[in-house]
Amino acid sequence: MQLLNASGCLDALTAPHTAAMLDGFVTKTVTPEPREGNAPVRIAETDLGMLNAIGLANPGRERFIAEVLPQLRLLGNPIWVSVGGFTTHEYAETCAQLDGCDGVAAVELNLSCPNVDEAPESAAEIVAACRDVTASRLYAKLSPHAWDIGESVRAVAAAGADGISLVNTLRGVALDRRLRPTLARTAGGYSGPALKPVALAAVHAARRATELPIVGMGGVQTGRDALEFVACGATHVALGTVLFADPDAPDRVRAELDDELARTGFVSVEDASCAAFGSVANIEN
Numbered sequence: 001m002q003l004l005n006a007s008g009c010l011d012a013l014t015a016p017h018t019a020a021m022l023d024g025f026v027t028k029t030v031t032p033e034p035r036e037g038n039a040p041v042r043i044a045e046t047d048l049g050m051l052n053a054i055g056l057a058n059p060g061r062e063r064f065i066a067e068v069l070p071q072l073r074l075l076g077n078p079i080w081v082s083v084g085g086f087t088t089h090e091y092a093e094t095c096a097q098l099d100g101c102d103g104v105a106a107v108e109l110n111l112s113c114p115n116v117d118e119a120p121e122s123a124a125e126i127v128a129a130c131r132d133v134t135a136s137r138l139y140a141k142l143s144p145h146a147w148d149i150g151e152s153v154r155a156v157a158a159a160g161a162d163g164i165s166l167v168n169t170l171r172g173v174a175l176d177r178r179l180r181p182t183l184a185r186t187a188g189g190y191s192g193p194a195l196k197p198v199a200l201a202a203v204h205a206a207r208r209a210t211e212l213p214i215v216g217m218g219g220v221q222t223g224r225d226a227l228e229f230v231a232c233g234a235t236h237v238a239l240g241t242v243l244f245a246d247p248d249a250p251d252r253v254r255a256e257l258d259d260e261l262a263r264t265g266f267v268s269v270e271d272a273s274c275a276a277f278g279s280v281a282n283i284e285n
C-alpha cells in the first residue's frame, strides 16, 4: 500500500516535510490555461468536514511543466499529475504534453471538473483519448455522485485506465448565521470525515467491478480509516482534508496502521486486503 496525498490538499513546495512522508505526491489539478479560481469565500468549515469551491486555481499547464514540475522533481517523490479540463480534447492535449516528462509516475484524470459530464460514456471517452496519446500510467478519478460506480469503473477500465481513484468531493452547501450561503458560489465540494462511509461504499463497489489498482480516499484521518479502505479493496490510500489540520498525518497514520493491524489480528496490510468481502455478501452499487 502506498500512502499519497489527495489532489489539492497539499502543496509539496511549501510543505516539503509532509511531502517527504508520502510514497508519492499528487499535484493540484492542472488545466490548460492558468486559473485564478473562484472569488472568495471559497472555504467553509462544517460540523464534520469542510466545503471548498477553490475552482481549480492553478498556473496552467505551460507554467506547470516549465516551472513547477522541475521544482517538484527536486523533492525526489514520484509525482502524480492531476489533469483537468473542460473538453475531452483539453485532457488529451495536457496528457500529450506531459508524456515523457521526467519524474511523472502517473497521471490522475480529474473527471469531476466543472462542465465535464460525469456519465460513464463521457468519462470513458476522456480516458480513451488520453490513452491514445500517453504511455503514462492513467488513473481515472471518479466522483461519488455516480449512481452506479461499478458501471463507471468498468467503462474507464475498458477505455484503458490503469487504475481508479475514488472519491472526489460530494456537492454541499453551508449557511451562515443569517441563513445565507457561506460560499460565494453557494455550493462547494464537501470533504472530511463524513465522506468516509460514502467513499468506502464506492471503493467496495469499484473493487467488485475491477482488478485494477484503486486509490481510496475520503475522510481518512487515522490508521484505522486507512485499513478500512484496504479492507474494502483499496490498493493505495490518499490523505486529503486531514493534512490541513495535521501536517504530520502521513507518519501518524502509518504508525496507527501498524497498531491497528496488531489489534485486528492481520499480519500485514496485504493480509487485510478485501477483508470486508468475506462477510458482506451483497452491497448494491
Ligand SMILES: Cc1cc2nc3c(=O)[nH]c(=O)nc-3n(C[C@H](O)[C@H](O)[C@H](O)COP(=O)(O)O)c2cc1C
Pocket: 006, 007, 008, 009, 028, 029, 050, 052, 054, 056, 082, 110, 141, 167, 168, 169, 189, 190, 191, 192, 193, 195, 217, 218, 219, 220, 238, 239, 240, 241, 242
Ligand atoms: C481544498 C481542496 C482542494 C481540492 N482540490 C482538488 C483538485 O484540484 N483536484 C481533485 O481531483 N480533487 C481535489 N480535491 C478533492 C480531494 O482530492 C479528495 O478527493 C477529497 O477531498 C476527499 O478526500 P478527503 O475527505 O480526505 O479530503 C480537493 C479537496 C479540497 C478539500
